[in-house]
Structure formats: structure tokens, C-alpha cells
Amino acid sequence: MNQKNRLQSGGRIDRNQPMSFEFNGQLMVGYQGDTLASALLANGVDVVGRSFKYSRPRGIVTAGADEPNAVVQLGATEATQTPNVRATQQELFDGLVAGSTNGWPSVDNDFMGMVGKIGGSMMPPGFYYKTFMFPQSLWETYETFIRKAAGLGRSSKESDVDVYDRMNQFCDVLVVGAGPAGLCAALAAARGGARVILADEQSEFGGSLLDGKETISGKPADEWINKVVTELEKTEDVLLLPRSTVNGYHDQNFLTIHQRCSDHLSDRAPTNQPRHRMHRVRAKRVILATGAQERPLVFGNNDIPGCMTSTAVSTYINRYGVAPGENLVVMTTNDYGYQAAMDWHDAGRKVSCVVDTRETVTGYVVDAMHERGIRIMTGSAITEVHGSKRVKAVSIAPINEDGSKVVGPAAKWNVDTVASSGGWSPAVHLSCHTGSRPVWNDDIIGFVPGPTVQKQLTAGGINGCYELENVFKEGLGAGKQALKELGLEPTRLMTPKVESHERNPAMALFLVPHRKPMSRAPKQFVDYQNDVTAGGIELACREGFQSIEHVKRYTALGFGTDQGKLGNINGMAIAAQVQNKTLPETGTTVFRPNYTPITFGAIAGRDCGELFDPKRYTAMQPWHVANGALFEDVGQWKRPWYFPKPGESMQAALNRECKATRESVGILDASTLGKIDIQGKDAREFLGRVYTNAWAKLPVGKCRYGLMCGEDGMIFDDGVTSCLGENHFLMTTTTGGAARVLEWLEIYHQTEWPELEVYFNSVTDHWSTMTISGPNSRKLLAELTDADLSNDNFGFMDWKTANVAGVPARIFRISFTGELSYEINVQANYGLHVWEQLFAHGEKYNLTPYGTETMHILRAEKGFIIAGQDTDGAVHPHDLGMSWAVANSKPFSYIGKRGMAREDCVRPDRKQLVGLKTTDPNVVIPEGSQGVFDPKAPIPMPMVGHVTSSYWSENLGHSIAMGLVKGGLSKMGEKVYYPQADGSVIEAEICSPVFLDPKGERQNV
Amino acid sequence: MQRYSGFELFKQSLSHHENWQSVWRNPKPKDKYDVIIVGGGGHGLATAYYLAKVHGITNVAVLEKGYLGGGNTGRNTTIVRSNYLWDEAAHLYEHAMKLWEGLSQDLNYNVMFSQRGVLNLGHTLQDMRDIQRRVNANRLNGIDGEILDTKQVQEIVPMMDCSANTRYPVMGASWQPRAGVARHDAVAWGFARAADAMGVDMIQQTEVVDMIIEDGTITGVKTNRYGDIKADKVGCVVAGNSSVLANMAGFELPLESHPLQALVSEPIKPVLDTVVMSNHVHGYISQSDKGDLVIGAGIDGYNGYGQRGSYPTIEHTVQAILELFPMFSRVRMNRQWGGIVDTCPDACPILSDTPVKNLFFNCGWGTGGFKATPGSGHVFAECLAKGELSELAKPFSMFRFHNGALIDEHGAAGVAH
Amino acid sequence: MSEANNNVRLVMDQLPGDDIQGRSPLHHADLATVAAQGSQEGGVTIQHHPLVGLLTLRCNAGDADQMAAASKLLGVELHCQPLTSSAGEGVAVRWMSPDEWLISVDGAKAFDLETAFHNDMPGHYALVNVGGGLTVLEVSGEHAVDVMMKTAPVDFHLNTFPVGKVVSTVFAKSSATIRRLADDRFELVIRRSFADYLWLWLQDASREYGLVVRT
Amino acid sequence: MLHIFCPHCAEYREEEEFHAKGQAHIPRPLDPEALSDKEWGEYLYFRKNPRGIHHELWVHAAGCRKFFNMTRDTVTYEIHETYKIGEKPTVTAQS
Ligand SMILES: Cc1cc2nc3c(=O)[nH]c(=O)nc-3n(C[C@H](O)[C@H](O)[C@H](O)COP(=O)(O)OP(=O)(O)OC[C@H]3O[C@@H](n4cnc5c(N)ncnc54)[C@H](O)[C@@H]3O)c2cc1C
Ligand SMILES: NC(=O)c1ccc[n+]([C@@H]2O[C@H](COP(=O)([O-])OP(=O)(O)OC[C@H]3O[C@@H](n4cnc5c(N)ncnc54)[C@H](O)[C@@H]3O)[C@@H](O)[C@H]2O)c1
Ligand SMILES: Cc1cc2nc3c(=O)[nH]c(=O)nc-3n(C[C@H](O)[C@H](O)[C@H](O)COP(=O)(O)O)c2cc1C
């Protein structure tokens, strides 16, 4: 295609850099500096998409973030498929591939468009709530069809090839928007020495100045922009961010800026460079200089391609050198709309006329039209557009003074382009994100930012201030005000000189009347993307949806990817009009992040894939990997689960690990257990308050197991604590509980008992911990240590310091397997050395590494619990049959004591932890099986508790299990049944959970 | 009430939809009602509906400070399931599930209840144990549920990364086929329309600012718009604002109100046909009939009545979603928002009488009450009608926090729902 | 093996003889080879300082006797001013909390310091050897600040984060104690078990500026 | 996202470094056994949960690990003050 709409000269594009791109399979050419939208218009593309509900052909309406129609699929490869890209914001690059998102077989000839035409009248807002109900069973079928029509673009099927980045920024002043107001604000703030960030979503700074032909101090605006930007670039502590949308304004001046680093270069980011970067900004002051967005007018068939906002027309001409048509008609409610006519005319194209809805206009705009010989029709409006895939003609009719009625016959004018201007809506979005509501201002016929608790200033178009000179003043003023509030000294700055015009007052008109009522007029679109019409809004109100929020939800007004930037105010005004309310009474819906949609990738940053969550390793990790361990995720830790030999099944590996440990010696890496160093003269007292058992008399050199409960009496954590010195203890916690327990100790110390002299320090990572367990563990250890390991000298629950393999160690004779065991702690930098040395000496004892699974089996054979597996938030120590670990005579009412005594906690029929022996010794009850006393009871069956732990015990030659059973502790020998999903029932006998060595002799040898 | 049907739609289209009736009346309140329901969310509206329908009590007003369904009902991620762990909760949610299954027809309003199934993923051995425990309990309680292995999960959600090289590989899931989603607004509107048709007054933009209590008995409420309105009984169904109302009545509740956020992507072509939830990576996702991905996660740690939450929560949620669906990296987030959820220490609701006679509270549904809407209304209506707690409600009395008979559903409640 | 024990607290020399080499948490990554083979020029340099002696001191900042005694024992001032550090010959002290400091000394000197405290520090205090659980990285170069900004939510501007300032904070999805050593040089004290993760993270975050690994 | 002044570190830090710990100023009863189940239940679970000014306990988890109190508006999320444990708030719902 040739660029038939490209003007001979003008625009900010570089005609020396042509770029080829593909749209809907057609090759086209544009220039460096184009957006995809401007390039499409240059190439004469009218239809860029189809509307969602009625599948109507749609063209480009705007030139910016408010575009509802030109939403395309981008991507030359599968991995770079990017849905819903706004063509008006996508810079053109060489090789760009894009396509329309809806339309089958093509956007130009769309099948659903036919359906929309025929069935459209059956699809008023909310029609789906009223139908598809009968028969009930068919809903899923209906829904399948509804879903087929869903969505705009498509997600890629492959993982993204690009990386995304995130940066935390801090500044004195964040200026949002680099139009004249923002540039002035940034300049003032920077000159005063503030740390400034200036962000604008466009590729170049200058804002609305880029779109027009303003002169500043007698020179093209360009020069002024360059001067300011150059100065800002040179100023220290000023960060300039083009292509950066401030997408969210959060509490206490926290804002996020979505910077598109490479979207303008290619589908893919350059090697090692991020595609997008999120700046998370904490700003002492925020200056919103986001300008205003033009409201189009709402009239019949206003969605036919060729209908645009008047600024868009000017922007395409002035910025991109594109006149998107031949013959223009302008409809406006204000003086600004005339600019499109001037620009179009000056570009050498025909302007049929300007239709001004106001009764009279005088002054500058009238002169400008006379000069150009353009006719003005006042007191009139375009009531309806004719055409299907492009505007062919319009009907122009006289209207009454308040714009509520057509008062005369319509005349048809042949044109191909309609520019409409209904005035400006300040871009208040960001100011509302933290809950502030905008307020209506009658003078400017728009909502402006309302009161806020954020440290926020505003300047320029966002305040409804549109005269360039005043915009400059407001910008400079806001910059200075920010400096003042920050205690910095402003410098004197001159306001740039510009030509200004006396303007006629604008008219408040949102919906152009039609001779037919709203319900019968040709569709008057308010929100293009969701096909919300004036008639739809009226219907919603008639059906009782009076609140504007109801109107939104019933019609989908503002739900689209443009979030109603173009249509919301018109929609609200129409709802107000229908209900005889004022706009301020009706109010707006809630503005929320994002200002414009941002990629998930950018939000996630580099916290994905490998870096999604830390993997924590112990010092012995390289050994585990080298020896074929499979790992279990426990919190963030990677723990060896079991160590299969080549070709060995999991069960075989477990059997081998279990047997080796009971018969000779096994070794476990227990480094992940939480460890807390506790010191101070009141350490002992403190332990007594947080554990359920007694600590007053534990002598130096001894260890003790303890249970920790919450104030509700339920088990919170458990572990062994050792007395290192009279005032010095080492507490161990579960792997998952380490951080929680430390915080628990601190909260009680800092808030309840600050008078107790005690310090807690985490030493979890500091110590490598390896447990050797089994009858030969003493022999093995003896080979590596000088310590006297004899039972008399180093008994069960003793600890000692000694060298192990040449490394100073603390050895704890504690056991979680019921075997003779030693837990060796050495500084983690030497953990692997000691571990390797144990293996160097362990071969003759068949030293066998085992993982968490074998640990679980071995402890279950002994009936030891795992907090979190055998307990949940509703189990207290007595439920576990662990009353022995509860000291009731302690003077201090330790944490958990009162909770355990509550009425419901002393019920005799509580679920209690017991052992379970299956009638068939070969059957392992699946963990999580639910028990019943009467397996024949009908559903819902009364359940009596579940199996918490269950294993095959190779050592015992039968299965073992533990579980909670209602009143279980007094039901020894009775039967409990576990119905399975396949209909079978596993029968088990309630027994002691200690299956092996009930007297505990093995650990004492 | 104008009956809705495809035929009616066709008929109305012939007159350009100019003859549709209002779905409710928007009346001025009477001086006195048999029952006042404070709070026009799904639960309040359902309560009013069942009071009228099941118990014949139609002299009822629903007082709503904003617009109907504008609270959590209008901002939730619409997951409906009943696979709760403990009997008490399972029975309550399953009661709701049964009502969901005929709700559109019952209300003559299509609430788009879509039984597309819910997956609760397991990523660790403990997750899988918990899943086993819950699904087994569900089965014996008569609630559908299956345990799936990784391969079966992959078949249901072909787009999800079920490979072994993710940070937390998917080990399996629980699957409730009857679970799914419903159209949140339609639920509120459908109940309101049907209740209105039976004479219930829906009073919007009217905030209860105080309670009128005489000798320990409630006799009415004070409003900001219509002054005092009398009532024999008052039921408070105000979710995140429950503590504020309890405070008016002179007592505290075991509740904290926290921000809970959700977000939607831009609409994309259908890629996800079911609901995927993961407690472990902490996020959940479904795709609406319009095509947007509806995503949520957990609550913010602090109390908040601002209907907005903290940005890092959004970051973590999105990270979790990309962990499961790395290909969504170039899809864009359109909008984020928050609700105020009333969390209870045991993650179970409160259906309760109170220290004030004739004053009842239905609250504490926290992050997961949408799924209970019809059931909650049905049960609470019975409590209000009888003046005492019904069988299903009894375990959920607020007085369980005195004797310790909590129903700890944290595991099943998991991330938000 | 040596111990200082009066039965009140246990102080032990945790280091073996010189014949046994300690292995830092990044030992297996063989950074020497990476450094030799990798790029020698770039915007960010990461360096690992293995086997530094690190101790946590807890005592009462309001107790002048203790503060004086501790300062004397350390050879540098123990500051009560939040977020500061002091450094002397072979020793650096970082403020962690109103009653907590992180001390670094030569790896072999930890026990000497512990013993000295054990003998001469009055009152209620704790000095805990944490050297095995932590490790030290250094990030430097023209873009060091950028990498820090990507990783931690604190303001690294020189005005608010001058040389010598110490901050403990969230670091990626882990945590770190950060000390500014020079305008473009940061010391990170991180937890051992997170070392792999953080190393990967820093590598990834630095890539766009060109990464140099140094030992 | 909140910007919190840690009274111990004496500077503003990001919310990510902190954890909220619920309502402040709930002292543990000195003699739990003297309380009825109801009273104990109230201590454990029942909370003010106000709309507006709220005093809450926070911990600077990733920073100095110290607990402190905060007076915050639960609607606007404005932080009126942070203060150390043992100190009294100067801003209250009454004031
Ligand atoms: C982000 C988010 C996601 C969620 N996702 C799910 C999900 O997927 N599945 C699920 O089951 N649940 C979910 N939930 C929870 C669910 O939304 C709620 O539990 C449920 O909607 C509560 O309904 P309700 O009618 O009790 O409360 P609401 O809908 O909140 O209604 C309470 C009403 O009371 C009104 N009110 C308050 N104070 C007063 C007063 N003084 N006077 C008059 N009126 C008053 C409010 O304006 C409000 O309309 C989610 C919640 C949130 C916020
Ligand atoms: N388009 C209009 O706003 C409008 C209307 C009438 C007159 N004018 C003229 O425009 C001027 C008003 O100037 P101004 O500086 O207030 O507005 P402006 O429109 O010139 O500049 C606003 C800038 O903010 C950017 N922006 C908006 N939201 C953003 C976000 N969330 N993130 C990043 N960037 C964002 C826009 O891209 C734009 O560049 C005057 O010259 C006036 O004559 C403009
Ligand atoms: C299930 C669900 C889907 C939603 N989908 C969209 C959507 O596609 N587009 C949109 O703008 N908002 C969507 N919203 C969000 C609403 O716009 C709105 O933010 C939310 O209901 C909260 O209300 P508020 O923002 O007015 O406070 C959705 C909300 C829900 C609950």
C-alpha cells in the first residue's frame, strides 16, 4: 500500500527512515517517529478492529492513551505474542507485525458483524441475566458459546523470552506529565535543588505542545521544549523518564512508573536489557501535570471509522504528517475544536464546515474560519453519521439552546471524516487512586482533583487550566510550592511568553440529540470498546440501576482496556440527564490503577522462574547433589528427601535407609532446624514461660524436649533446648517454625516481660547439624573424636563440646529415632568437612545417608510427633497424650496453660493422637484417610479423626500409623475404619503410637 | 414481577426495550418493620429473600449505605466451592452449593453459575497430605471431590507449567467438579429483584449510624437519611463493617477488617477453562466469560477500611500467577481493587445471637463468603424467623470464642478462598 | 579445643587448626575460575569475602559502663546512633538495633574477642559468634547503586545513605545488612543459606550493566 | 503502600520491612487462672477493629527487629505517629 494519507511535509517523523511493517498480513511502510496508528492512517486503513458485542467495524478515534478501538495483537513470533496493544501508543519499528484482534474471517468482512446487526437488538445491556436459564441443564452449552466470543487478543503459548526489571526510587518531587505544565514544574523544582523525577508516557517530552503549532516567546514550541529538556538533563539529581506511564498512585506518595524500555525497538528486548522496568517511587511531593483528555460527542453511528476527536485530527496532521481523510466536518461545543479545522485546511484538505452547538460565537475562531473560507454552522449538531466501514455523510440539524432537542430538519453533507469536541476532561485518574473523589467544576465543565491526604500538587490541564500562559504559571507555581514545602529555596523563573486568545464560553453538551428517542435513534456510542450506547444507559436507569456504579456494572461502561477514558464522563452525564440529576450528584465511578494496563511481566520483575522464591541450602548441599539425593521443599529449604541408588524405587530406598539406621548407623542433615541462642540471667525463667514443661532445674550439660503452645493452648512448635551455661541455652525449633518462634520470643520479651534479662539470637545458619543414629553411631563417632563417649560419661540427653574430625563441635546425645544418636553441631563453614570425614570412616559401618522421609518413618516407629503434621491448629498437648510434657505446678501461668483449660479443651471426646495397627499388616493406610467407628453408616458419615502419619515399617515388617481419634486415648484395642475412595475399607486397631522399643532402651545404651 | 426469558427478551426488543420494568422499587422506608437487615450485600439480600419466601415474613427492609451489592459481593473473585474440611463448615457450604445449583431458575435471574470446576494445587508433601485429608472428609460428607496427580492436572489445565523444573512443582491437586464461579453482580441483583417482588423494601444510600436499644433489647436503628426506623428484629450482615455496627450495639466481635485485593487482566481469548488455586505459591486465577483473567491472593496484614491494599501484595500475586502460567507475562493487568474483609480467628463465619436481644449478626466470612451467599441467607433467615440459631448455624455462634470450640478452617480457606 | 566457661555462658573456639580449610557458602561456585574466565570490565563488580569473623553483640546502650567497656574491648567506638558504623584496624561495628551490633573481625579473631568480653564485659550482655551463618559480599562499580536500587527498598542517594551508613533491610526476597564503603561500593552481610539465591539474583540484576566477578 | 517511621531506626522505611501484629495495648492478664473462659476468650480474640483511629502493634521485621506501636487511620491509612512500647499515644480517637 502507498501512504495515501501522508502529507507532503510536516510532522515530527523522519522521512529518511522508512520502516516496513505488517498489518493483517499486508506489508506497509511508515516512518521513524510514527505510531502504529499514524502509520495505519497514513496507509489509508480505516477498519482496525471489531467491537466486542455487536462486532461493528471500528477505526482509530484518538491519538493516545484513551484509544478504545485500535487495540491490536502484536508479535512476529509465538513467544513474543502480545495481546491488546494500543496502536496509538505503539511506536513503529522496522519489522513490526500486528493484526486485528476480532473479526472472522477478516476484520473487513466479519461474520459476527452480521450476527451483531441481526441479533443486536436482542442484546441490550444485561440481556444474559434475563435469558439462557431454561432448561437449567443447557446453561453450560450456552456459556460455551458465550465464551467463544470472549476476549480481544490472545496470550502467547510460550514463556516470555524477555526479562523485566524493577527499581526502587526516592525523590523530592515526582512530576507526572511532561507537557508545558510538567516541564515548568520540573524545571522550577530542579533549579531549587530538589531531586526530581519527570515521567511521561509518550516517547518525547512536550505533551500537547507536540501536537500543535504553538509558538513560545516567538519561536516554535520545539525550541523551548529542547531548551528545558537539555537543562533538566544536565541537572544533577534529575531523572527523566520518557515512555514511562505513572500507572498507580498508592498511599503515602508511593507511585509506580511503568517504563517501556524497548517496546519501540523491537518485539524482543536487546540482549541483557530489560523489556520493561517498573520504578517503585516514594516521592516527598507529587506534582500531577497530566493534562486533560478531549471528550468526543455522542451522536448516532458515531463509531463509524472516520469519526475522531478533534485533537486526534490535529495531532495526526501536526505530529505525524498524516491527514486521515479528504473531507472533514467538525462538530464542537467549544473554541478548541476549531483547531482541527484550521489544521486540516492548512494541510491542504477540504473542510466542509464547522458545526458549533452553541447559538453564537465571536472573535478569534470566527476570524480564523473566515480567513480560510470555512463555513460555521452555529446552533447545530451532527445528529447522525452515514456509512458502514467509513463515514460517507453526516446529518446536520439545528438544535435548541440547551442541546436537548433537534428543532429543525436535518441536512445531509457528504464528508469522510468527522472531528468532534465536547470539551476537556482533566486527567484526574491518579489523584483518585488513593480514595480521593474528584469534584465537579461548572466553569470548566469537568471534574478536577478533589481533596486528598496525599502530598500532592496539581498544575495545568488537570486543573482545567488550558490557556498556555496560565499553564506555564501553574507549572512553575507548583514547582515552587513543592520546594517551599520541602524547605528548599525557589529561584526566580520567567514565565514564557505566548499568544493568547479571548475565548467564547463552552457549552455543556454530552449527548447530541436525535429526532428519535435514545432507545430508537441509531446507536449513539458512549463506550466504544464495550458497545455501551446512550440507549443502553437509559435502559439501565429505567430498570432501576440508578447509582452510577450500578450503571457501570450493568452496561460495562468503563470496563474496557481504556477504562472509560474516552466515554465515562459522557456516560455519567447521560445517566444524570436521564434521571434528572446533576452531574455532581451522579458523580463518577471509582478510578483505580492502572492508568493504562501494564504487563504482568513488569509487575513481577525478576522474581520469576529461577528467582521466584529463594532456595535455601545447607552447607552439605554439594554432597547431597553429588550423592543423588531427591529433595523435598520445606519452607524455602531444599532438604534431602531420600537418597535412591541408581534404579532403586522410593520404597526400596526407604527400606534400605531405615534398616541401615536401626541395624548399624545412618546420618541425617538436620541443619535446617531452627536454632536460637538464649542468654541472660532470666533465660531459664523465660523458657519456663514459653514452654509447657519445667526448666527451673535443667543443669548445665543437659538437654530437654519442650512443647510450645499458643495462648489458646494449641501446639505451636516443639524442639530440644540445651543448657549451655547457667544463663545460656540453645533452643531448637522445627525447620518451618524457626522465624516464627524467634519472633514469638521477641514479642513476649519486648512487649510483656521487658524486665527479664535475656537476649535471643538466631544461629540457625551458623551451625551445621548432622545426626548420626544407630547402634554403631558411638563406634563411628569415637573414630573421629577425642571425647569420652561412654554411656556413663556421656549419657542420653547430655551434650558436650569436643573435636570431631578436628573441628570443635557441640555434640548432643539426643534422639529422634529412638536409637543411640549423636547430633553434631559445627560451624557451618566446616559442616561439609565433618560430614565427609564421617563418610570417610563410615564405610565399614555401612554409614547410610537418609532424608526427611526415613526420618519420618523412624520417628513414627517411636511415636514421636511432627508438629504441623500430627498436629494442626486444634491440638493441645493432652490431645497428644503428652501430659507428661505439661507442668501444672509451675508458678508462672505459662503460655497455653489457661487456653488448655477452656471448656471445649477438656471435653473427654476430643480427638486424640493414637497409634493405628492395620488388621492386614501389609496395608498402609493412606495419610489423610478419615476414620469412622461405623463403616456402614450412611453418608454423611460421622467422622472420628484422620490419619496423620502412616508408613511401611521395614524394621517391624508391618505398616504403622498415627492418627487422631475421638476419645482415642481411652479406646485402646478398639477398632476404627478408614473408608477409601475406591470403596474399600481399611480396618485398624487403636494402639499405643510407640511401635518399637516401648521402654526406650535402644537410645540409652 | 416481569418474568425473564428468551421469549420476553425478543418481545421487548420489538418495542426497543422501552417497556422493561424496574428491577426494584427504590421506596421510602416505613416507620417500622418486622425485620431490618442492615447491609445490602449478597448475604443480606439473600436473607431478606428467604425470610419472605421460606418464612413468609415480608415486612422487611434492607438498609444499604451505598448501592446494592457494592460491598464485597461486588468485588470478589466469585469462586464457589464447598470442599471445606470440618463437618460444620462443609455442611454449611454444601447447603449453599445445593442452592446455587437451582438459583437462576429460583430467582428467575441468570446468575451465570458456572460449574467449571476448581483445582486446589498441592506443591509440597504436606500440601498433598492436607488435600488427602480434606478430600476424604468431603467424600464422607457427601461432597464431590477427587485427588489428581500432576498428569491429570496438566490435562485439565494444558496451559499451566506442571513441569518439574519450577520452583515449587505441582505435585497434584484436589478437584471439585461441581465448584466454579458465578456472576457476582447478578447474584445481588437477582436476590434483590426477587425479594422486592415479595414486598421487601430495598433502601439504598442509607447508612445505619446507631442502634436503638432499650433494656438490652433492640427496637430499631438510626439512619443518616431517614432518621429512626423501628424493627422487632435486626440482622446485621455488613461484612467488613461488622465491628463498627457491633460497636454501636456496645460489644466487640472477634474480627479484624483487612484489605483484600483482586485484579483483572485485559480480556484475552479463552485459555483457562477452570479455576486454579494455589495456597502455596499464593494466588488463584480464573477466566471470566468476557475473557479477563480474574486473579486474587491473600489479605494485607493490617486493618483497613479503605477498599484498597498494598502494592507488594499485587506484585506477589502476579509473581505467583506467572510461576504457574509463565506465558501470561505479556498479558496486561487492567485494574486492581480491594474489599474490606472481616476475618475471624478460625477462618469460619459467625452466625450468631448477641448480647443484645433480637439483634443477630451474620459476619466473619472474611475472604471466602461469596460461595456461601444463598446458604448463608437461607440459614440466617431461619435464625431471624425463629429468634434462635438454626441447627446449621449453631456451631458458628460467636460464643465459640468463649468456650474454645473453634472450627479451624485455615487450611481449607487457604489463600483467600 | 579451647573454651572459656565459668558455667554462666559457654564460649568456645569454633575454629579448627589451619590444616582444615573452611568452606564458605559460595565455595562450590568456584568463583576464582568464574572471575578468571569472566569479563574483566563492566559497570558492576561483585566480590565475595569468605570466612570473615562475625559476631552479634547485644547489650544495653543506656548503660555507660557497658558501652565504655565494649568500646575499649573492640578498639572502636560503639555508637548508639542508629544506622551508623565504626571501623578500626581489623574491626568494623555495625549498628543493627538499639541493643544490637554486628561486629566483623578477622576470621581467626572471633574467639579472642569472645574471650575478652567474657572476661571484661560487665552486666547483662550477649556476644554470639554468627560467622558461620553469614557471609560477606561486596558490590561496587559505576552501576553498583543501580543494582542496589533493584534489590532493596531503601534510598541509596549519598545524601541519605552516606558512606558508613548501615541498613538492615529486605534484599530481593531475602534480607541483608548493607554498609556503604565508598560512593560506589557496598558491603552486604547476608545469610549463608540464601547465598546461592542472592548470588544468582545479583548476577541477573547486574547483567545489563556488564558484570565483573572478582575474588 | 505505607511509609513507616521506625522509632528505633529513626527514619522512614518501606512497609515491606515491617509486619503488622494487630491491635496494640492488649496486656496479657497477670493472673490468667482468675479469668473466666469468657474473659480469656475476650483477651484472645475480641478486638476493637475501629474504622478510623487505631493503635496497632508493628515490628520492624527486616530492620531492627523491634516492636513498636502506631496510631493509624484505618480509612485514609494516614499514620499519625509511631511510638515505642511502653509509651502512650498522643493522638487518640477522642482527641
Ligand atoms: C477481593 C475479594 C475477593 C474475594 N473472593 C472470593 C471468592 O472468590 N469466593 C468467595 O466465596 N468469597 C470471596 N470473597 C469474599 C466475599 O466477597 C464475601 O465474603 C461476601 O461477598 C460477603 O458478602 P456480604 O453480603 O456479607 O457482604 P458485602 O457484600 O460486603 O455487603 C455488606 C454491605 O453492608 C453495607 N453496610 C456496611 N455498613 C453499613 C451500615 N452502617 N449501614 C448500612 N449498610 C452498611 C455495605 O455497604 C455492603 O454493601 C472475596 C472478597 C474480596 C474482597
Ligand atoms: N490536551 C489538553 O490537555 C489540552 C486542552 C486544551 C488546551 N491544551 C493546551 O495544553 C496545555 C496543557 O498542558 P499540560 O501540561 O497541563 O498538559 P499536556 O496535555 O500538555 O501534558 C500532559 C502530559 O502528561 C502525560 N501523561 C498523562 N498521564 C500520564 C501518566 N499517568 N503517566 C505519564 N504521563 C502521563 C501525557 O502524555 C502528556 O504528555 C496548554 O498548552 C493548553 O493550551 C491542552
Ligand atoms: C469478577 C470481577 C471481574 C471484573 N472484571 C473487570 C473488568 O473486566 N474490567 C474492569 O474495569 N473492572 C473489572 N472488575 C472490577 C470493577 O471494575 C471494580 O473495580 C470492582 O468491582 C470494585 O469496585 P470499585 O473499583 O468501584 O471500588 C471486575 C470485578 C470483579 C469482581
Ligand SMILES: [Zn+2]
Ligand atoms: Zn527499626
